[in-house]
Amino acid sequence: MHEYRVEPVGDDHHEFFYTIHSRTLNTLNKSYLLPVDHDEVKRSDIHHRLVQFVFKGKNYVGPVKEALQFGQQRRGSYPLLDLGTGSGTWAIDIADEFPRAEVIGVDLAPIQPSHVPPNCTFEVCDLDQLYIPYPDAHFDLIHARSLHIGIHDYPRFLREVARLLRPGGLVLLVEPTLSPCQPPPTQAPMAGWTALWRTYRGCLSQQLIDVTVPEHLPDLLAATAAFENIIVRDGNIPVGFWPQDPHLLSAGQLQWMDYELLLPALRPLFLCNGLPPSIVDRLIQDAQHDLYHPAYPLSTLLHIAYASKCF
Ligand SMILES: C[S@@+](CC[C@H](N)C(=O)[O-])C[C@H]1O[C@@H](n2cnc3c(N)ncnc32)[C@H](O)[C@@H]1O
Numbered sequence: 001m002h003e004y005r006v007e008p009v010g011d012d013h014h015e016f017f018y019t020i021h022s023r024t025l026n027t028l029n030k031s032y033l034l035p036v037d038h039d040e041v042k043r044s045d046i047h048h049r050l051v052q053f054v055f056k057g058k059n060y061v062g063p064v065k066e067a068l069q070f071g072q073q074r075r076g077s078y079p080l081l082d083l084g085t086g087s088g089t090w091a092i093d094i095a096d097e098f099p100r101a102e103v104i105g106v107d108l109a110p111i112q113p114s115h116v117p118p119n120c121t122f123e124v125c126d127l128d129q130l131y132i133p134y135p136d137a138h139f140d141l142i143h144a145r146s147l148h149i150g151i152h153d154y155p156r157f158l159r160e161v162a163r164l165l166r167p168g169g170l171v172l173l174v175e176p177t178l179s180p181c182q183p184p185p186t187q188a189p190m191a192g193w194t195a196l197w198r199t200y201r202g203c204l205s206q207q208l209i210d211v212t213v214p215e216h217l218p219d220l221l222a223a224t225a226a227f228e229n230i231i232v233r234d235g236n237i238p239v240g241f242w243p244q245d246p247h248l249l250s251a252g253q254l255q256w257m258d259y260e261l262l263l264p265a266l267r268p269l270f271l272c273n274g275l276p277p278s279i280v281d282r283l284i285q286d287a288q289h290d291l292y293h294p295a296y297p298l299s300t301l302l303h304i305a306y307a308s309k310c311f
Helices: 038-054 064-075 089-097 154-164 191-206 213-223 246-265 267-272 277-292
Strands: 017-020 023-026 078-083 101-107 120-124 139-145 165-176 227-232 235-239 298-309
Touching: 023 267, 038 089, 038 235, 038 246, 038 298, 064 139, 064 165, 078 089, 089 101, 089 120, 089 139, 139 154, 154 165, 154 213, 165 213, 191 267, 191 277, 213 227, 213 298, 235 246, 246 267, 246 277, 267 277
Parallel strands: 078 101, 078 139, 101 120, 139 165
Antiparallel strands: 017 023, 165 298, 227 298, 235 298
16 A cells, blocks of 8 residues: 655745756756756746647647546546646646646646646656555546656656556647757758757766657557557647748747757756766857757657557
């Protein structure tokens, strides 16, 4: 029998944060080296708006309403989990959209707003562990977006997601590629951009994070043998200001802003992996140069998969 336990979040949040290399990081899992500060909250908000564009104004794809209706018929309400909630914007939006849902957003750090819908709560917990401290077969929907770089054993994480979902419940996974903005076949890759992303993947691999998770979501879901109706909906996202179509232009602007915030956010990760500051600053500056003056119209891939827990 497991103990149901998450970190209590009081008014004093200092214990959850420390500063290194001029950015604020979380104390709960010190191997997660992306910041949990104002700029990263902003990036999470931008990412949320971008994915809404991809989902044509909605907060999700897949049979979410059906999964929630089933839960409501059984219990009158439906519990819903957002893993690695970041700024909490998805959790807040989904709580507004489904007032009968009881939404829990979970993250390493309490960086979410305090004024939220009454059916939305936030909890602090490290999800990179053997047991995620929520009851079996409890949730109707579990959402995990842009989380995999904080999870060392993603197959184990998915087995935990399966345990937490009730039979027929839905998991929705969204993970951006870690090899973005590949050149067209006729063109050479942009050197600064390519070097930065190669270094980023190298640092994560050194920390034993599987950088190919985004490309393998359906296989990973299938390997648990706990999910059925596995659907992939990968999205091609423009990056920057080149699209003529207004909808694509908005998506391109949001993705560009996301990357602009991400590049300096990688500094603590690179430095903590032992790269000299001069090399790190050069890597970031060269990648920024390629983002500001791209040699070709950039685009990237958002990997999206959803599946139902088997009955
Ligand atoms: C890139 S942000 C994405 C936030 C949000 N899901 C979104 O899509 O905007 C990743 C979030 O996952 C959280 N995270 C990473 N590893 C985690 C872990 N092991 N346990 C809990 N949260 C984690 C980070 O603190 C961060 O807020």
